[in-house]
Amino acid sequence: WNAEPDYANIDRNILMYLKEGKNTVKKIGVIGVGSWGRNLLRNFSRLSACELTYACDLLPERIEQVAGNYPQVKFVNDYKLICADPLIDAVAIATTVASHYEIAKVALESGKHVFV
Numbered sequence: 001w002n003a004e005p006d007y008a009n010i011d012r013n014i015l016m017y018l019k020e021g022k023n024t025v026k027k028i029g030v031i032g033v034g035s036w037g038r039n040l041l042r043n044f045s046r047l048s049a050c051e052l053t054y055a056c057d058l059l060p061e062r063i064e065q066v067a068g069n070y071p072q073v074k075f076v077n078d079y080k081l082i083c084a085d086p087l088i089d090a091v092a093i094a095t096t097v098a099s100h101y102e103i104a105k106v107a108l109e110s111g112k113h114v115f116v
Contacts, residue, residue: 026089029054029082031103033062037094044092045070054082079103083110090115 028050030040037057044052052070056079057063063075082088083106090113093103100116107114 026050027053027087029056029079029085029088029091030094031056031079031082031091032094032096033057033066034094038066040092040094041066041070041073045073053088054085056082080106083107083112089113092116 026049028044030037030044030052033041033055034057037055041052041055044050052073054076055063055066055070055073056076058077060077063077067073067075076082079091082091091103091107092115093100093107095103104114104116
């Protein structure tokens, strides 16, 4: 878990967003911890420009599979809890395509930066 982030799997826009904070650590929440979500968890946890703060999934078994690797992360089963936290700067959505709009809408209305 101490290896360098896999920058090839991190969107260029995400890297630009993280760098624009002028040494400000961005607090990130990942919504969905299936296959893409696990990649996001791994990469965000390795970036010094962000603090992986929350992760969310509807399926408890998915949370159980990854939670042990990220003891600093608060795992929840409702993405609205992440969006309601005023300390969270951005969310990364890694859920099924059909749910992207509703989740992104709630996050944007809550003042979060959103990566889909």
